[in-house]
Amino acid sequence: MQASGPSALIRLQDVAVAFSGRSILQDVSLDVVAGRITTLVGNNGAGKTTLLRVVIGLTHPSAGQVRRASRVRIGYVPQHFSVDVNLPITARRFMALSGRADAARWQEVVADTGVAGLLDQPLQGLSGGEMRRILLARALLQHPSVLALDEPAAGLDGRSQGALYRLIGTLRDRYGCAVVVISHDLNLVMAASDEVLCLEHGRIACRGAPASVIEHPEYQKLFGSHLGPDTGVFPHDHHDHPAHGPAGGDRG
Amino acid sequence: MIIRRTARREVTVDEFILTALAAGLGLAMVAGPLGSFVVWRRMAYFGETLAHSALLGVALGFLFGINLNLGILVVCVVVAVLLVVLRQYQRLASDTVLGILAHSSLSLGLVAIAFMEGLRVDLMGYLFGDILAVTPTDLYWIYGGGVLVLATLVGIWRPLLSLTLHEEMARVEGVRVLPVQLVFMALVAATIALAMQIVGILLVISMLIIPAAAARAFARTPEQMAVVAALIGALAVLGGLAGSFRWDLPTGPAIVVSATALFAVVTSVRGAVAARL
Numbered sequence: 001m002q003a004s005g006p007s008a009l010i011r012l013q014d015v016a017v018a019f020s021g022r023s024i025l026q027d028v029s030l031d032v033v034a035g036r037i038t039t040l041v042g043n044n045g046a047g048k049t050t051l052l053r054v055v056i057g058l059t060h061p062s063a064g065q066v067r068r069a070s071r072v073r074i075g076y077v078p079q080h081f082s083v084d085v086n087l088p089i090t091a092r093r094f095m096a097l098s099g100r101a102d103a104a105r106w107q108e109v110v111a112d113t114g115v116a117g118l119l120d121q122p123l124q125g126l127s128g129g130e131m132r133r134i135l136l137a138r139a140l141l142q143h144p145s146v147l148a149l150d151e152p153a154a155g156l157d158g159r160s161q162g163a164l165y166r167l168i169g170t171l172r173d174r175y176g177c178a179v180v181v182i183s184h185d186l187n188l189v190m191a192a193s194d195e196v197l198c199l200e201h202g203r204i205a206c207r208g209a210p211a212s213v214i215e216h217p218e219y220q221k222l223f224g225s226h227l228g229p230d231t232g233v234f235p236h237d238h239h240d241h242p243a244h245g246p247a248g249g250d251r252g
Numbered sequence: 253m254i255i256r257r258t259a260r261r262e263v264t265v266d267e268f269i270l271t272a273l274a275a276g277l278g279l280a281m282v283a284g285p286l287g288s289f290v291v292w293r294r295m296a297y298f299g300e301t302l303a304h305s306a307l308l309g310v311a312l313g314f315l316f317g318i319n320l321n322l323g324i325l326v327v328c329v330v331v332a333v334l335l336v337v338l339r340q341y342q343r344l345a346s347d348t349v350l351g352i353l354a355h356s357s358l359s360l361g362l363v364a365i366a367f368m369e370g371l372r373v374d375l376m377g378y379l380f381g382d383i384l385a386v387t388p389t390d391l392y393w394i395y396g397g398g399v400l401v402l403a404t405l406v407g408i409w410r411p412l413l414s415l416t417l418h419e420e421m422a423r424v425e426g427v428r429v430l431p432v433q434l435v436f437m438a439l440v441a442a443t444i445a446l447a448m449q450i451v452g453i454l455l456v457i458s459m460l461i462i463p464a465a466a467a468r469a470f471a472r473t474p475e476q477m478a479v480v481a482a483l484i485g486a487l488a489v490l491g492g493l494a495g496s497f498r499w500d501l502p503t504g505p506a507i508v509v510s511a512t513a514l515f516a517v518v519t520s521v522r523g524a525v526a527a528r529l
Contacts (some may be wrong), residue, residue, distance in 0.1 A: 053374075057425050076424040083417060087292045088471045097414050098425055142425060 007033055009072050009145050009178055010055055015064035017050050017202075025061070032146055032245040037172055037179040039043075039189045042199035049150060049181045051199065056148045066215055072146060074137025075177070079150040081131060082126070083123045091126065091134045093117040094145065099140040112171060127228045129160045136167070139144045140175065149181040165192040168209065198222065268384065270498070275386040276489030276507065279447050279459060282401050284467070284482030285458030287404075287444050288474065289436065292416050298335065298345060299457040302437075303444050304329040306322040306453050307361030309376055314371055315364065321445045323362030326442030331357060340411055358453075371505040373490050381452030383493075390449060397446050401439050407523035408432050413474060418519045463488060466515040469522040484514055 012204035017025040025047045032038065033054060040048040052060035054066060056074050071117050083089065101109065110116050113133050118241045126134060132152055139147060146215060149168065153161040169192050174178050185190040189196070190210040206219040213219050278460025306324045331353055340347050346378050365373050365397065377385065386394075405412075411432045415422035423429050440460075448458045463485035472476035491514070492507025 033444050058420055058423060076421055078418060078421060079419055082420075084294065087416070087474065088468065088477055089417075090472075093418065093473060097410060097417070099410065132399050146423075227471055245328050 001120060008067075009034055009069050011065075011067045012051075012054060012061075012067045013067075015051075015054055015061040015066065017047075017054060017059060018062045023202055024051070025054070028054075028064070028199075028202075028204055030055070030197065032180055034145065035172065035176050035196045036180050037169065038195045038197065039183065039193040040182045040197050040199060041184070041189065041223075042205075044247075045201075046199040047202040048199055050202075051153045052148055052150055052182055056146070069145075073142055073144050075142045075144030076148045077132070077139050077147075079152075079154055081135060082100060086125055089123055090120050091115065091123055094123055095119075095134065095138045096140055097173055098141050100143060101209050105141065105143070109140045111138065112174060113167065128155045129164070130162060132156070133167070136171070140171065142178050144175075147177050147179045147185045149179065151182050151184065153183065163186045165189070168192065173237075229250060259289050259345075268476040269387055269493070271388065271391065272383045272503070273493060275394050275450055276493060277384055277389070277486050278398050279443075279450050280463070280489050281482050282398040282443050282478075283447065283459045284329055284485045285297065285405055285478035286439055286479045287464035287485075288467070288481050289416065290399060290440065290457075290460045291468075292466045292474075294439075296457060296461055297350050299440055299460055301335065301350045301357075301446070302331055302441050303453050304327045304354040305357035306456075307363075307378060307445055308357045308364065308449050309361075309445070310373075311361045311364035311368070314368060314373070321397075324448060325442055326475075328444055329438050331396050332437035332441050335424070335435065336430070336437060344402045359419030367371070377452070378448065379452050379454050380502060381448070381450050381455060383450045383503045383507075386449055395444055400448075401442050404435060404439055408435055412436055425445070430523075447453075455504050455508050456508055458511065459485060462508070462511040462515050466518045469518045482520075484513065488514055 008033040010030075011028040012028060015025060015028045015030075016023065022186070026048075028051060030038070030051070040051055042048050050059060054061055056065075056076055057068075095106075110119070113136055114135050115130075115133050118130050118134060121130075123131070123134070136149075136152070147168075153164050156164060168179060169179065171177075181189070181193075193210050196207065196210050196213045197204055198213060199218070200218070200222060205222065206213055206216040208216070290296060305327050309324030309327035310320055311323075311379075312318075312327060313320035313401035316323070333351065333354065338344075339346060344352075362375075365371070365375070372384070372429050411422065411427040414425065414427050415429050415432060421431060443460070447459055451459055464481040466484045467477045470480045487505055488511035491510030492503060495501055495510060496503040496506040
């Protein structure tokens with residue numbers, strides 16, 4: 001079991017999830033801590049999405065405990081998001097639906113996520129990368145203490161993925177929220193994460209800081225011993241004050 | 253000219269037409285906004301299922317001697333709740349569940365009516381509507397119920413729109429998804445009860461879907477679409493009634509044909525404009 005720090009916003013202890021008698025997660029413990037980016041990696045079916053759903057309260061564990069600090073607010077960016085072609089709605093209206101942001105917060109979030117030029121576009125006309133930034137902006141308008149991102153870079157090209165992870169790191173530093181992110185792209189997440197949880201068949205195969213996890217035998221068994229040339233595409237220093245401004249263009 | 257409509261009361265043609273018109277316009281005002289959500293949430297088949305179950309409500313209304321609208325409302329709400337609950341425990345695909353409930357409830361209604369000895373029911377009127385048989389009392393139901401439905405829809409507009417866009421995001425953001433869904437389904441059920449006499453069980457969903465689909469061409473916001481859908485629905489009622497009186501057509505189907513014609517014109521014009529740009 002993981003040693004738990006005192007500042008956990010959400011604490012999972014020995015959590016298990018089973019559907020129709022089939023075990024999806026077993027004995028998973030996790031602390032979600034303010035200011036920390038926790039990345040869940042693993043092959044398809046490893047239990048990453050289920051774990052994220054337990055963290056944000058969409059799935060109830062069949063065993064174990066989930067404790068949330070009072071007033072924990074969650075901003076959630078789902079992996080799949082599509083809008084019915086018959087629903088006429090702009091990005092501005094979509095973001096405003098959350099209804100929690102005042103004008104100052106709105107301006108701050110719009111500037112930080114670089115979505116000012118997208119606000120009056122119909123949601124159906126946005127590219128994958130633009131939609132991700134709008135979803136991220138909407139999540140930030142909730143004043144989240146925890147930002148939960150389900151494969152935010154899925155479907156984006158390598159350059160856009162790098163820009164998106166840079167943006168996530170910047171937003172974490174700026175807003176001080178905990179970030180729990182699922183990713184398949186190990187090259188990118190290794191540089192962006194504070195903690196990596198490597199899942200296999202519903203169990204935590206290994207965990208820790210990226211530098212130590214990539215040396216772990218279980219990790220190497222799952223993903224190989226060498227990361228690709230893009231590893232560490234951007235520097236990551238928690239004590240640096242982040243530069244303002246959005247991620248680069250990512251249309252397409 | 254005098255038309256004998258009931259055994260007890262005679263009405264003039266003007267009153268006759270105005271009552272039908274008022275009923276149709278009242279329905280259009282409610283069906284437009286609600287139908288927009290039915291379209292956005294892709295719930296046309298769900299609506300069909302509720303509409304089919306309305307005949308069971310008619311049968312129960314006769315059986316217990318209660319107002320038929322109330323009977324329809326109760327049955328539709330029960331079926332709606334049943335559908336929501338069954339969706340939570342999916343063992344069967346949604347459309348399979350809908351198919352089972354739609355046709356079994358319609359058949360159950362027909363069988364129940366057949367068992368009622370001494371009762372002569374105008375089945376065609378229930379299946380295809382009879383707007384010309386609407387009474388002033390029905391108008392109270394349509395307008396009273398309509399105002400209630402619209403007020404409730406306005407009250408749940410924001411959370412309903414949120415969960416229409418993404419149910420799980422809405423849930424994480426604090427929307428109480430199940431209660432909002434149940435209220436919405438109850439509103440659809442109530443609208444079906446109000447609309448049945450006008451366009452009938454088999455055509456009622458068309459008044460929810462066709463004006464909303466046509467309104468999409470003009471709308472830039474969800475609210476605009478809801479309002480334009482209501483206006484297109486009103487035009488369809490006017491056109492259908494006019495056609496019905498001019499050519500002695502069955503009124504419910506004439507209204508639906510009128511709505512379809514409007515949809516075809518609007519969609520064609522939109523396509524032509526888009527092709528030029």
